[in-house]
Amino acid sequence: MLPDEIISEILSPALKVSEELFSDTSDVSPFSNYTPSTSDYLLVCKDWLRVATPLLYSVVVFRSKAQANALQQVLKASPEFGRFIKKLRVEGGFGAAMLTILKSAPHIRDLFISLSIYSSDGTGGLCKGLHLVNPHRIILVDPHRIFGYPDVGLYFDLSPWLTKATEFSQLLAQTQVHTVTFNSSFSDIPQWITTFYTIPSLKVLEFQRPLDEKLVSKIESDPQLKKLAKYKRIYKQTHVEPDIAPSLNPFFVPMQFASEETRETVWKRVLFFVMYTEEMRSPTFKFSRRPSDLYPSRIPILCVSKYFHRLALPYLFESLHLSYHMDITGLAQLLEKAPHLGSCIRRIFTAGIPTTSSIYKQAILVVFRHAPSLEVLAPAGDRLQHACAYDSIDITIELFDELGKVAGHSMQELSVSLPDTEVPLSSLERFTLLRVLDIGGFGLRGEDLRGKPPSNVLNTVQELRIRETSVVEFFANTRLDSLRTLVLTPVYSRIQTFEYLVQVHGEKLHHLTLGRLHGFQVFDFCPNLTNIKLLDRDDLKPLAPHSPHYARVKISSPNLPKNDDPEEVEATFHMYPNLREIELQYLTWPTTELTTGFTRRGISKSNAVLLAESLLLKNIKVLNEKGRYWSTRLKIEKQPRKVA
Known part of the structure; x- marks a missing residue:
């Protein structure tokens, strides 16, 4: 005790x-x-x-x-x-x-x-x-x-x-x-x-x-x-150099008697943080070429000594954020003069690169040729949160083919568009380790695979994101044995081709993101689906399966169902006996008990609260945009009326 x-x-x-x-x-x-x-x-x-x-x-x-x-x-x-x-x-x-x-x-x-x-x-x-x-x-x-x-x-x-x-x-x-x-x-x-x-x-x-x-x-x-x-004063933000006391022993050498392997391991770990390598690995990191108090320039670190230069240089080139403001031609010239630096490149994030310019195309080609260890080529920003707002790089078949030759054996995530281009299967076969593929606008023809066994190309892909109908038929005739996640962004033409793709690969899918499929009952074809995210404001009711969906599932939608009456909603979700979470992407929970202002609704008048409390009785949580679920508040019990 x-x-x-x-x-x-x-x-x-x-x-x-x-x-x-x-x-x-x-x-x-x-x-x-x-x-x-x-x-x-x-x-x-x-x-x-x-x-x-x-x-x-x-x-x-x-x-x-x-x-x-x-x-x-x-x-x-x-x-x-x-x-x-x-x-x-x-x-x-x-x-x-x-x-x-x-x-x-x-x-x-x-x-x-x-x-x-x-x-x-x-x-x-x-x-x-x-x-x-x-x-x-x-x-x-x-x-x-x-x-x-x-x-x-x-x-x-x-x-x-x-x-x-x-x-x-x-x-x-x-x-x-x-x-x-x-x-x-x-x-x-x-x-x-x-x-x-x-x-x-x-x-x-x-x-x-x-x-x-x-x-x-x-x-x-x-x-x-x-x-x-x-009180506290308002201080203007100024960069202040730390006041470092001089060493008592000017001849002191850190880890002087440690082995070279130990010294390198320790200094690499220190430089990993000093070069903010972890932040640079994220596509959402707001990289700026101009130094700031929070992220000062990394170049002075390389100038400390030849030892620091050798250990820190790979971190400088590991994750590149390429944008319109970055001197891509200068990067290409540097890689041509020092080709060994290209082997340090692991990730390239792109934003607003004018690929219509022949100068930029040539510079990107040079970068690809010198990046044999490239693992990620993807747009900057939160692609999962805003799946319909892509900024992937448009590349020619020449660039795509060169990328496959140089880095196909190491590429794990690829996000590209190949407008008005027919890509041969041999180019896709080079990407042997690809896990995430975000692709659109290329002219592979599915009819070339008809009557033949499904192709094994891209068989390592676990997450597939499609933005154009032109590629749907091809992937419907491809095995994709590793596929678990499918993202279909809003496309309002040839919807039937998307439905056919879901039918073909539905049994493998665990996660599905949809644009508008006009009430296509995806759960009937996806018995193992555990997470479905809707990008459009369509009603949820037409998606309900004909028979109960027994997998433990989470449904994410932009807003409340069109008919937000709790009884009607409960009937809509009746076919999901193991439904545990509903996420409403644009929902903000009310913060006051009663109605305030002109348009805001308090707790007592919120349809979302009524829905959340009715679903909580069935052990289903309703989450808002920040992932916070509603918990029932104390209520004043209404006293029964006395009968005279």
């Missing part, structure tokens, strides 16, 4: 709310995310229940009336729990329950109150109970930021804000508050701040947002304000 102190230390990180989150005054509450309740930890065993209860109640956050009512019931049954409450954050009115809570919590030291209160919310309990607590710190947030006092623009009359801020500071001066926090930006130090000087108990006036040098100098010139003010 562990002592309570050890259990408390173990549970604290999971149960405690950080000061940063508690005092956050952002427009969107940091507590509006959707995670499982931390109260689940109390259900593990009696020891955890005993130790975790004070930790759970030490910081209380209310975001709905149901939460306030639930705590009210707890405190009525166990009033001693109220003594554990040290911090209270109230984001609304929440009716009469607040009076019971404030009565039962005499040890509140930090009080956060949001004045963004709906007209349907009762504030009677909150107003009556505030005099019962004596916090050391109060944080007030107003939707119009009356107290915070930000820049409200040139088209607003500032006088109402000035008057109310002055009145509030005068009222606050009559309390025993220790700390006052300002949550907004200041263009000047307002006169009403001097009212706080009269509060005997006040110790800190905290400015949450950084202040510029002009405001800092005004604070420094006011002795009383200087004594109370707590």
Whole structure:
């Protein structure tokens, strides 16, 4: 058995709310995310229940009336729990329950109150109970930021804000508050701040947002304000060279007595990070030729010594990000002068290369000829997230043939377009290790394979991405034994050819991304499908199979089904008995309990929430664009009507 102190230390990180989150005054509450309740930890065993209860109640956050009512019931049954409450954050009115809570919590030291209160919310309990607590710190947030006092623009009359801020500071001066926090930006130090000087108990006036040098100098010139003010400065980002102390032994040589193999292993690992090799390997990395504070130039590293030059040079050429702004002709000239550098090239990511230019074509040809170890030729950017926005390189049959001759034995991912070109099978047969193929716009003819056994060309491909109908028939007549993932981007002509491709290879597929197939029932042909992603806003219902799809599957769609009535949706998903997740790519979960603004819907009016809660009862999670699933909130149970 562990002592309570050890259990408390173990549970604290999971149960405690950080000061940063508690005092956050952002427009969107940091507590509006959707995670499982931390109260689940109390259900593990009696020891955890005993130790975790004070930790759970030490910081209380209310975001709905149901939460306030639930705590009210707890405190009525166990009033001693109220003594554990040290911090209270109230984001609304929440009716009469607040009076019971404030009565039962005499040890509140930090009080956060949001004045963004709906007209349907009762504030009677909150107003009556505030005099019962004596916090050391109060944080007030107003939707119009009356107290915070930000820049409200040139088209607003500032006088109402000035008057109310002055009145509030005068009222606050009559309390025993220790700390006052300002949550907004200041263009000047307002006169009403001097009212706080009269509060005997006040110790800190905290400015949450950084202040510029002009405001800092005004604070420094006011002795009383200087004594109370707590703030951060706005620092301009400048590159500062580290202050490195000189070596005590100028003749010291790192790892002098280590073996050469050990020295190289250690220095290669160091240089791997210094040359930000891992970042360069990603197609989404925003590479810039101009050095920045975050990614300084790598060239000085090569100039440290011949030893560093030899070890770091492969990292410089390992991943190349080629774009319109990069001097590709200069790269080609360098490779012709030093051909050995080409063997270092493993990845080439392209973006906006003008391949119509004969100069660029010749330069790319030279690069291909000097890259025998090339593994990846792909567009820059997130191709999986935006599968219809390709920027793959257009190349001629000459370039494609040269690429196959030089690097076909090492190429693992290839993304190219060969417009108006007929590619012989012999060119494709050279790519013997290809795992990912993204191809479009070439003229291979499927009829050449008709009546013959399916071709073994590209038999190592595991993921196939197709953008043009001209290649579909060819791949439908190819074995593709390793194929597991198929991506078909939106193409609105000759849809039947895409359906035929899915029928041929459906049993092998585990992952499928679709454009528009007009209700083609893919699940009937793909019994092992575990992940389907829809790029178009078509209804989900026509995709439903004729017989149940028993594989554990995840469905990803841009938005809610066209008929978003929960009962209709449940009927649509009835044919997927092992469906566990539905991802809605453009969904943002509501962050408030009620409707706000002109078009946004709160939790109570959200069709997505109604759908998510109905599907949770069937053990199906609905995820939003960030992969966060909805978890059911506490609700106020409706009392049955009394019959006279």
